[in-house]
Amino acid sequence: xxxxxIIRKDFSDKDIQVASIGPAGENLVRYASIMANKTRAAxxxxxxxxxxxxxxxxxxxxxxxxxxxxxxDAFQKSCEEAFEKIRNSPYxxxxxxxxxxxxxxxxxxxxxxxxxxxxxxxIDLGEKxxxxxxxxxxxxxxxxSKGYFNCPVKCNKVYNVNxxxxxxxxxxxxxxxxxxxxxxxxxxxxxLHMKCDDxxxxxxxxxxxxxxxxxxxxxxxxxxxxxxxLQLEWGDFETISLLMDKIAKREGIGKLLAYGSKKxxxxxxxxxxxxxxxxxxxxxxxxxxxxxxxxxxxxxxxxGGHTSxxxxxxxxxxxxxxxxxxxxxxxxxxxxxYEGKADLVFYYEILHAVVNxxxxxxxxxxxxxxxxLDLEDFSKLLTSxxxxxxxxxxxxxxxxRIVNVEKAFNTLHAGFTRKDDYPPGRFFxxxxxxxxxxxxxxxxxxxxxxxxxxxxxHDWDKTTxxxxxxxxxxxxxxxxxxxxxxxxx
Ligand code: SF4
Numbered sequence: 001x002x003x004x005x006i007i008r009k010d011f012s013d014k015d016i017q018v019a020s021i022g023p024a025g026e027n028l029v030r031y032a033s034i035m036a037n038k039t040r041a042a043x044x045x046x047x048x049x050x051x052x053x054x055x056x057x058x059x060x061x062x063x064x065x066x067x068x069x070x071x072x073d074a075f076q077k078s079c080e081e082a083f084e085k086i087r088n089s090p091y092x093x094x095x096x097x098x099x100x101x102x103x104x105x106x107x108x109x110x111x112x113x114x115x116x117x118x119x120x121x122x123i124d125l126g127e128k129x130x131x132x133x134x135x136x137x138x139x140x141x142x143x144x145s146k147g148y149f150n151c152p153v154k155c156n157k158v159y160n161v162n163x164x165x166x167x168x169x170x171x172x173x174x175x176x177x178x179x180x181x182x183x184x185x186x187x188x189x190x191x192l193h194m195k196c197d198d199x200x201x202x203x204x205x206x207x208x209x210x211x212x213x214x215x216x217x218x219x220x221x222x223x224x225x226x227x228x229x230l231q232l233e234w235g236d237f238e239t240i241s242l243l244m245d246k247i248a249k250r251e252g253i254g255k256l257l258a259y260g261s262k263k264x265x266x267x268x269x270x271x272x273x274x275x276x277x278x279x280x281x282x283x284x285x286x287x288x289x290x291x292x293x294x295x296x297x298x299x300x301x302x303x304g305g306h307t308s309x310x311x312x313x314x315x316x317x318x319x320x321x322x323x324x325x326x327x328x329x330x331x332x333x334x335x336x337x338y339e340g341k342a343d344l345v346f347y348y349e350i351l352h353a354v355v356n357x358x359x360x361x362x363x364x365x366x367x368x369x370x371x372x373l374d375l376e377d378f379s380k381l382l383t384s385x386x387x388x389x390x391x392x393x394x395x396x397x398x399x400x401r402i403v404n405v406e407k408a409f410n411t412l413h414a415g416f417t418r419k420d421d422y423p424p425g426r427f428f429x430x431x432x433x434x435x436x437x438x439x440x441x442x443x444x445x446x447x448x449x450x451x452x453x454x455x456x457x458h459d460w461d462k463t464t465x466x467x468x469x470x471x472x473x474x475x476x477x478x479x480x481x482x483x484x485x486x487x488x489x
Contacts, residue, residue: 001038001198003020004018007020011062013062016061016062017036017061018058019042020034020035020036020057020058020059020200021033021052021056021058021200022198022199024048024049024200024258025048025052025200026052026057028049028052028053028250029201029247030258031045031202031205031209031282032049032200032202033202034048035197038197039194040168043205044202044204044281044302044303044305045281046202069385070386070388071383071384071385074383075385079381081377082364083152085371085372085377086372086373088371090371091316092153095368098135098136098139098157099157100155100171100172100363101135101170101174102135103315104134104174105135107171107175108122108123108125108133108435110314111432111438111440112286112289113175114175114179114211114285114286115179115180115182116179116180117211117212117215117274117276118276118283118424118426118427119215119426120433121288121437122433131186132178132186132188132189138186138190141159141161141190142157142158143160143165144157144158145157151361153363161187161190161191164190165194168193170203172204173189173203176206176208176284180207180210181207181211181234181235182234182235183235184235192237192240195241199244199245199248201244201247201248204281204282204283204304205282206257207284208261208276208277208283209247209257209260210240210244210247210257211276212261213232213243213253213257214233214234215274216270216271217231218232218233218234221271222268226253227253228252230242230243230253243257260277260281261274261275261282262275262280262282263280273424273425274426276424278298278423279304279416281302283304283424284304285297285306287427288432288437288441289335289432290314290315290336291336291338291341291442292310292341292344293310293314293335294423294427294442295310295345296308296310296344296345297310298423299421299451301407301410307352309344309345310348311332311345312367313332313333313344313370314332314335316333318333322370323370326370327343327344328340329341332344336437336440338446341450342451342454342456343453348367349399349403350395350396350399351365351367351374352365352367353398353400353403354375354378354395355378357398358378358382365378375392378395382395401476401477404471404472404480407467408472408480411466411487412484417464417465418462418463418464418465421451421465423442423447428441428447429441458471464489466484466488467488468489469488469489472484472488
């Protein structure tokens with residue numbers, strides 16, 4: 001926050017846009033974020049630490065020119081059609097009221113929350129109060145809605161807690177602090193969320209590392225010698241807040257936790273089975289119930305994360321007829337079915353690759369509802385804006401190229417193969433203990449089948465997951481194919 005203000009003041013220009021790092025990036029915390037506009041985070045994979053390693057505190061830019069539109073009339077028409085869809089979609093109603101945390105109660109009903117480092121997944125809200133997971137309980141602090149230019153959704157909710165202001169509260173924020181480390185008060189969750197932004201750290205990773213440490217402490221795997229005398233307990237706001245400071249400064253036990261749970265468990269040689277990560281990135285998503293969601297999270301090239309291929313259809317209680325018409329997958333809305341889920345993950349992986357490269361918000365795409373913007377809509381917008389004809393099929397090819405370049409990067413730089421496309425063992429071995437989906441877990445054989453189907457859709461080798469030369473050449477990625485050398489089939 002201070003960094004952005006100082007830069008704008010120095011140049012006497014409030015329209016300057018700033019991307020900067022906080023103390024976590026300066027101290028090379030492995031999951032330090034790059035922060036923009038104070039509360040928007042490029043949180044994953046430690047990009048903030050990359051800036052920190054180069055002694056780069058901030059990048060400030062100021063735009064002056066207009067954007068030229070190739071066909072203004074056609075673009076205006078496409079925009080109006082897009083806005084019509086966004087305004088009328090029933091799937092965005094809760095988002096308009098509560099913002100991204102609107103899914104919390106649905107997730108609880110699906111036994112899909114990661115309480116105490118994913119050990120428990122459901123709270124019976126009729127029996128126990130647990131205010132911090134309920135978006136309604138945040139409403140008494142609601143101040144106003146915020147959104148980007150012209151957005152009719154305005155999903156960013158600003159809260160005022162006695163002059164302490166909180167914004168950009170995500171489902172991740174609540175899930176991480178209310179569930180993974182067990183903080184029960186909405187006010188405390190908001191404080192931890194804003195603290196994370198100020199320190200410049202990825203919420204999923206910092207909460208994942210702390211949840212791992214608390215579980216290990218509870219099980220006697222680590223003790224006060226390692227924590228510097230701290231007693232680690234679920235939901236202890238003061239200690240959790242202190243731990244976050246220590247992590248950002250890489251001080252005491254914070255030095256260990258600043259690596260993330262996977263590496264921390266390797267360093268001490270203990271507690272590996274409680275490190276809930278995929279490809280080294282700490283998870284926020286619970287993966288036992290929704291099978292397509294689980295596949296989408298796990299195959300994500302950045303290592304965990306639901307903004308690659310994870311289908312939201314499983315939250316929607318979708319009519320099978322609508323699902324069949326839209327995706328050819330009648331079971332799209334059935335969370336526990338494995339049927340057709342690889343197809344859905346492939347569909348959304350391509351959509352997200354295109355949407356992200358266009359710089360458009362994911363929430364107005366058909367990720368959030370079958371009636372929202374799809375690749376057909378984006379092709380019209382892009383064609384009229386650029387003057388270059390893009391069909392839906394062109395965009396599918398572009399999406400495939402993006403995913404294949406990312407996959408090749410991982411092969412070359414991280415050596416990831418099929419073995420890295422599996423979730424932590426806890427999701428297979430420990431069944432859901434309570435709630436409507438009690439007894440549910442992932443099935444290893446079904447997972448293998450789903451993964452095979454997903455690789456087939458990409459035409460990747462099923463045994464290794466490696467890419468095939470023919471496919472890369474068909475996508476026009478000849479240079480990528482050459483770079484992969486032996487790591488290709
Ligand atoms: S552009 Fe997207 S993230 Fe921003 S306010 Fe609108 S819906 Fe929310």
